[in-house]
Amino acid sequence: KNQVEQSPQSLIILEGKNCTLQCNYTVSPFSNLRWYKQDTGRGPVSLTIMTFSENTKSNGRYTATLDADTKQSSLHITASQLSDSASYICVVKGPFNKFYFGSGTKLNVKP
Amino acid sequence: GAVVSQHPSWVICKSGTSVKIECRSLDFQATTMFWYRQFPKQSLMLMATSNEGSKATYEQGVEKDKFLINHASLTLSTLTVTSAHPEDSSFYICSASRGVEAFFGQGTRLTVV
Numbered sequence: 001k002n003q004v005e006q007s008p009q010s011l012i013i014l015e016g017k018n019c020t021l022q023c024n025y026t027v028s029p030f031s032n033l034r035w036y037k038q039d040t041g042r043g044p045v046s047l048t049i050m051t052f053s054e055n056t057k058s059n060g061r062y063t064a065t066l067d068a069d070t071k072q073s074s075l076h077i078t079a080s081q082l083s084d085s086a087s088y089i090c091v092v093k094g095p096f097n098k099f100y101f102g103s104g105t106k107l108n109v110k111p
Numbered sequence: 112g113a114v115v116s117q118h119p120s121w122v123i124c125k126s127g128t129s130v131k132i133e134c135r136s137l138d139f140q141a142t143t144m145f146w147y148r149q150f151p152k153q154s155l156m157l158m159a160t161s162n163e164g165s166k167a168t169y170e171q172g173v174e175k176d177k178f179l180i181n182h183a184s185l186t187l188s189t190l191t192v193t194s195a196h197p198e199d200s201s202f203y204i205c206s207a208s209r210g211v212e213a214f215f216g217q218g219t220r221l222t223v224v
Contacts, residue, residue, distance in 0.1 A: 034213070043117070043204050043215035044155075089154065091213070099145070099213065103154040 002027040004092050006102035014110055017080055021105045023073040023090030031093035035064050035075045038087045038104070047075070047088075080109045114138060115207050117216030124195055124223055132190045132219045134205030140185035141207035146178075149202040149218075161188040195223040 004025045013019050025033070032051045036044035048057045048064040050073070057064050061084075063076045077084055090102040114137040124130050134144055142163045147155040159180055160168040167180035179191040188207075192199055204218045 036215075041202070041218065041220060043115075043206075043218045045215070046212065049212060093213075097143070097208070099157070101154045101156075106152075 002092075002094050002098075002100050004090055004100045004102040006088075006090050006105050008105060009103070010106040010108070012108045012110060013080055015080060015082055019077050019080060019107065021075045021077075021088050021090075021107070023075070023102055025071050025073070025090070025092045025100070025102075027071075027092040027094040027100050029095055030068065030071075031095075031097075033064075033066055033073050033093075034091045035062070035073075036089045036091060038089055040086070044089055044091075077107075080107075082109050082111060085109045115205065115214045115216045117205055117219055119219060120217055121220040122222070124221070126196055126223055127194055129191055129193045130195055130221060132192075132203055132205075132221075134188045134190070134207070134216050136186045136207045136209075136214075139207075139209045141188075141209065142185060144182060144188040144205055144207045145213075146180060146188075146190050147204045147206065149204060155204060158190075163188075192221065195221070197223045199223050 007022045034049045035047040038044040047062050050066045052068050061078045066073045087104040087106050089104045092100045116135045118133045144161040146158045149155045158173045161180045161182040163182045169175045182188040200223045205216045206213050
C-alpha cells in the first residue's frame with residue numbers, strides 16, 4: 001500500500017533553534033518527493049522538490065534530504081523564525097501521476 | 112513562478128444550497144487539475160482529478176453527483192458542492208501541475224449553516 005508517514009506529528013521549538021522533520025514513504029514506483037509549507041487556512045506552498053537521483057536540496061534556511069534506498073526524507077530548518085510556524089507536508093508523486101500526502105508536522109516556533 | 116488562483120477564499124451558505132468554487136491557472140495551461148478536501152488537523156484528501164474536456168475521475172467514496180467538477184478550459188476548473196449540508200463544511204483546495212511541479216490554490220473555506 002502506498003503511504004507517506006511523517007514524524008513528529010507536532011513540534012515546539014524556540015526561535016533561533018534548528019529542527020528536523022521526518023518523512024518515510026512506501027510509494028512505488030517513486031517519481032519525486034516534495035516538501036510543502038502550509039500556513040493555517042492557506043494552500044500549501046512548495047519548499048523543495050527532489051527526484052530519485054537527488055540527495056540534498058536547499059531553499060534558504062530549508063534543507064531537504066532524500067535517501068531513495070531507505071525511502072526516507074528529512075526537512076531541516078535552520079535558525080527558526082516565528083514565521084516558520086506552520087504545517088509541513090511531505091508529498092510523494094507515485095504511479096499514474098498520483099500524489100500521496102503525509103499527515104503533516106505542525107511546527108510551532110515560540111519566542 | 113506559476114500561480115494557481117482559487118475563488119472564493121471563503122464562503123458561508125445555507126444548508127441545501129449549492130456553492131461553486133473556481134480554480135484557475137494564471138500563467139500556464141493545465142490539462143489536469145486536482146481537488147482536495149482538508150478537515151481540521153488532517154491532511155489533504157484527494158477528491159477528484161479534473162481533466163480538461165472530459166469527465167472527472169473521482170476517488171472512492173466521493174459522490175460525483177454531489178461534487179460536480181467542470182474543466183471546460185485549460186486554465187479553469189470548477190467544483191460545485193450541490194445541496195450542501197453542514198458536514199460538507201471543510202477547506203477545499205485545488206492544484207495544478209506544470210511539469211514535475213504542483214501548485215496549489217489558496218484554498219476555500221466552506222461553512223454550511
